[in-house]
Amino acid sequence: MKNIRVGLLGIGTVGGGTFEVLRRNQDEIRRRAGSGIVITAVADLNVERARSIVGDDVQVVSDARQIIANPDIDVVIELIGGYGIARELVLEAIAAGKHVVTANKALLAVHGTEIFHAAAQKGVIVAYEAAVAGGIPIIKALREGLAANRIDWVAGIINGTTNFILSEMRDKGLSFAEVLTEAQRLGYAEADPTFDIEGVDAAHKITLMSAIAFGIPVQFDKAYVEGITQLHRPDIRYAEQLGYRIKLLGIAKRTAQGIELRVHPSLIPAKRLIASVEGAMNAVVVHGDAVGTTLHYGKGAGAEPTASAVIADLVDIARLQGADAVHQVPALAFQASSLTAASDNLPVLPMDDIVTGYYLRARVADEAGVLATITRILADAGISVDAMLQRESDEVSEFSENAPHKAQTDLIILTHDTREGTLNQALTQIQQLPSVLAPIVRIRKEELN
Amino acid sequence: MKNIRVGLLGIGTVGGGTFEVLRRNQDEIRRRAGSGIVITAVADLNVERARSIVGDDVQVVSDARQIIANPDIDVVIELIGGYGIARELVLEAIAAGKHVVTANKALLAVHGTEIFHAAAQKGVIVAYEAAVAGGIPIIKALREGLAANRIDWVAGIINGTTNFILSEMRDKGLSFAEVLTEAQRLGYAEADPTFDIEGVDAAHKITLMSAIAFGIPVQFDKAYVEGITQLHRPDIRYAEQLGYRIKLLGIAKRTAQGIELRVHPSLIPAKRLIASVEGAMNAVVVHGDAVGTTLHYGKGAGAEPTASAVIADLVDIARLQGADAVHQVPALAFQASSLTAASDNLPVLPMDDIVTGYYLRARVADEAGVLATITRILADAGISVDAMLQRESDEVSEFSENAPHKAQTDLIILTHDTREGTLNQALTQIQQLPSVLAPIVRIRKEELN
Numbered sequence: 050m051k052n053i054r055v056g057l058l059g060i061g062t063v064g065g066g067t068f069e070v071l072r073r074n075q076d077e078i079r080r081r082a083g084s085g086i087v088i089t090a091v092a093d094l095n096v097e098r099a100r101s102i103v104g105d106d107v108q109v110v111s112d113a114r115q116i117i118a119n120p121d122i123d124v125v126i127e128l129i130g131g132y133g134i135a136r137e138l139v140l141e142a143i144a145a146g147k148h149v150v151t152a153n154k155a156l157l158a159v160h161g162t163e164i165f166h167a168a169a170q171k172g173v174i175v176a177y178e179a180a181v182a183g184g185i186p187i188i189k190a191l192r193e194g195l196a197a198n199r200i201d202w203v204a205g206i207i208n209g210t211t212n213f214i215l216s217e218m219r220d221k222g223l224s225f226a227e228v229l230t231e232a233q234r235l236g237y238a239e240a241d242p243t244f245d246i247e248g249v250d251a252a253h254k255i256t257l258m259s260a261i262a263f264g265i266p267v268q269f270d271k272a273y274v275e276g277i278t279q280l281h282r283p284d285i286r287y288a289e290q291l292g293y294r295i296k297l298l299g300i301a302k303r304t305a306q307g308i309e310l311r312v313h314p315s316l317i318p319a320k321r322l323i324a325s326v327e328g329a330m331n332a333v334v335v336h337g338d339a340v341g342t343t344l345h346y347g348k349g350a351g352a353e354p355t356a357s358a359v360i361a362d363l364v365d366i367a368r369l370q371g372a373d374a375v376h377q378v379p380a381l382a383f384q385a386s387s388l389t390a391a392s393d394n395l396p397v398l399p400m401d402d403i404v405t406g407y408y409l410r411a412r413v414a415d416e417a418g419v420l421a422t423i424t425r426i427l428a429d430a431g432i433s434v435d436a437m438l439q440r441e442s443d444e445v446s447e448f449s450e451n452a453p454h455k456a457q458t459d460l461i462i463l464t465h466d467t468r469e470g471t472l473n474q475a476l477t478q479i480q481q482l483p484s485v486l487a488p489i490v491r492i493r494k495e496e497l498n
Numbered sequence: 499m500k501n502i503r504v505g506l507l508g509i510g511t512v513g514g515g516t517f518e519v520l521r522r523n524q525d526e527i528r529r530r531a532g533s534g535i536v537i538t539a540v541a542d543l544n545v546e547r548a549r550s551i552v553g554d555d556v557q558v559v560s561d562a563r564q565i566i567a568n569p570d571i572d573v574v575i576e577l578i579g580g581y582g583i584a585r586e587l588v589l590e591a592i593a594a595g596k597h598v599v600t601a602n603k604a605l606l607a608v609h610g611t612e613i614f615h616a617a618a619q620k621g622v623i624v625a626y627e628a629a630v631a632g633g634i635p636i637i638k639a640l641r642e643g644l645a646a647n648r649i650d651w652v653a654g655i656i657n658g659t660t661n662f663i664l665s666e667m668r669d670k671g672l673s674f675a676e677v678l679t680e681a682q683r684l685g686y687a688e689a690d691p692t693f694d695i696e697g698v699d700a701a702h703k704i705t706l707m708s709a710i711a712f713g714i715p716v717q718f719d720k721a722y723v724e725g726i727t728q729l730h731r732p733d734i735r736y737a738e739q740l741g742y743r744i745k746l747l748g749i750a751k752r753t754a755q756g757i758e759l760r761v762h763p764s765l766i767p768a769k770r771l772i773a774s775v776e777g778a779m780n781a782v783v784v785h786g787d788a789v790g791t792t793l794h795y796g797k798g799a800g801a802e803p804t805a806s807a808v809i810a811d812l813v814d815i816a817r818l819q820g821a822d823a824v825h826q827v828p829a830l831a832f833q834a835s836s837l838t839a840a841s842d843n844l845p846v847l848p849m850d851d852i853v854t855g856y857y858l859r860a861r862v863a864d865e866a867g868v869l870a871t872i873t874r875i876l877a878d879a880g881i882s883v884d885a886m887l888q889r890e891s892d893e894v895s896e897f898s899e900n901a902p903h904k905a906q907t908d909l910i911i912l913t914h915d916t917r918e919g920t921l922n923q924a925l926t927q928i929q930q931l932p933s934v935l936a937p938i939v940r941i942r943k944e945e946l947n
Contacts, residue, residue, distance in 0.1 A: 070646055077647075077648050080833060081645045081836075184788070189643045193813065194810050195806065196531070197527060197808075197813070199523050322771060322795060325774060337633075338522075338523070339519045339523070339633070340797065341633065341800075341802075341803055343635075343794070343795060344795040345794055346771060347790065348789065353788040354788065354790055356646065356788055357786065357788040358789075359646075360645065360788075361642060361644065364646070365642060383530055387530075
């Protein structure tokens, strides 16, 4: 079979890795794909750098549209990033009848509906394994490997930067700010880390997984997004003492009422395999009604792990490109005609309607009756307590980020599953008690079983 | 699109699970596959039981060949097991132009070359996700998701029965025989557990994974197979003290000399994620040159987890069946014309040529000079010691399975990577020393990093 000719838009870290792996493993890949896969043209604003990477046998241009217009190109890889020019180029490539491979989670989470619709109309493939969890073939697992299942929930550590920061905070007892600086120095966090530490990147990824898990459109605007910037050392320690670890999870869960779609720090039982995922590694847990729990672990970022996913998509396209649209794997796992509209019976739920357990920490005056008052408010709201921990001022001072006060104590409560709206009402009451000296810390808890 | 009509050969545990999941999730599966997937006929020697499971709308016959001969059937699921009649029926189904889905690892590990060749000639698909690691979509991950990679090695806990036994031996300090009895009572081990505990089942599975990882034929006859029946409690304890756990691993590794293909108990560092895989769960670690290390975890057996894999194959077939053979995913991951023959430069190596670390335990007389003599023999053979542990008779007696002898001590040595042939020669020398009182225990050690 003739070679698949690929045009690469943007040759930065991942683009360079993709070029290198395709060249290094070209024989292996040809033996798998049945045809060679060759990058024949590269577009990058920095033509000189691009030329230095790809050598003289590959066309290098500064204008991506020259590649899209080239009738010899079968597949376009978009590695530019962002929502702006990347969206235009992807839509133009589709219009030109090219298959598209992209690692751009932000683009697909926000404009996926438009892009997948355009691709379906044109009968081309838009593949995006690299957009979620780097080298882990989780899109393929959800879309094909677990296709027999009614997926109940997906929960993942899908941002390496924040997992690195949380691992370091726990291991070394450092504050968020201290570890962030260190992570930036080591290259684990970007100069502007906002998308990572505020949970936006994880939200893009869980939005994509929610779509293919449940057959709903991508709805990034409905996702609840909370990062790790407000996490404090004492809570990491208290969680540990209670048998939990704190991880930033992306969660998509199907309930009778609709879909929970949320990113936030979560307590998870230390004995779960995913609790031991440390450093910049990623892992996604999927629970299906037939298969039960599966876990998929690997590197979530980096040049070659991401290239591994980009090239897997190219191999899929090489295998499928002669097949008509009906025989292709649908971009969002479910046939386009079978996607459940946002307005149907699977709405993304407001956060008040989610149900989960909670970790609460109240810094209270060390005086009689406080505990009784707080547990009474919880009981009256129908919130049942799973575990409790009290740490006196001496112990508190060891952890305290502010100057300790002798008459203070930390009260830590784990609740059983509770509707978040109900919890919020109870917390408002508790917060107003004169004995409660600081804003109550509230972290959600996922049992993942 | 019209429904895919499936004939099921053998409706035991997995067959029943497949029927149930296909029925329960029929809407979900149709939305994914683009066409309905319906079991229209079942063959089972026990017609009455089959009828009680599938009801009146499904044809039930006792003769599997009636299903193979039925021109209305698109796909045959073989869940009979074994090498005999199953092989005949699979070959006949292929000859009749049916796609085949099977969970029969034994059949494919032994007769795979013949079967895949027949399928390629006929242009039909033989799919076998359920044959390895139950519900974990590891065949798809290796064959498609990681297609960009030169796979360096695959190592897996791929037999739930033995992992359950090892977990229990460690947790409860019980002997192999005690736990086996308990496992049989709980249904985790079969009445005749030979295939599981002797490593044969794991060897079938790692043989299949070696083929798709490296593009070589299935060569079960070349696999080294060692089970867990000779494992003793003290070694599990000593391994723990050295920071390792003992797991039965299936290992396929590419070296410059060829392929290592082996199943045996292995020490693995306790801090690796796979070391925490407990009970009857399975996990496969894959190392690719681009992606690095990935881990795939889930239930390795049971009616519905296995059904999940069987049905994923059916969905793949539904999506691909209109595509011609060129566009199908090749059964062994590499195009049939690109498989490396057994006689080529990737031979399966004899065990003398594998290179790994070792755990050694010698029960020796507690007298001066023994340690010096043993370490001298190792040093002369060029075998370097990574760690050492000596346990005096008092401690030994705590673990000892036989009556302790006061003048005995246990000497435990971890070696660095060593060629097995070299080690064996040194062990022969050590074993002949008069101070060595019992056969030396030798367990291989895998760092998996």
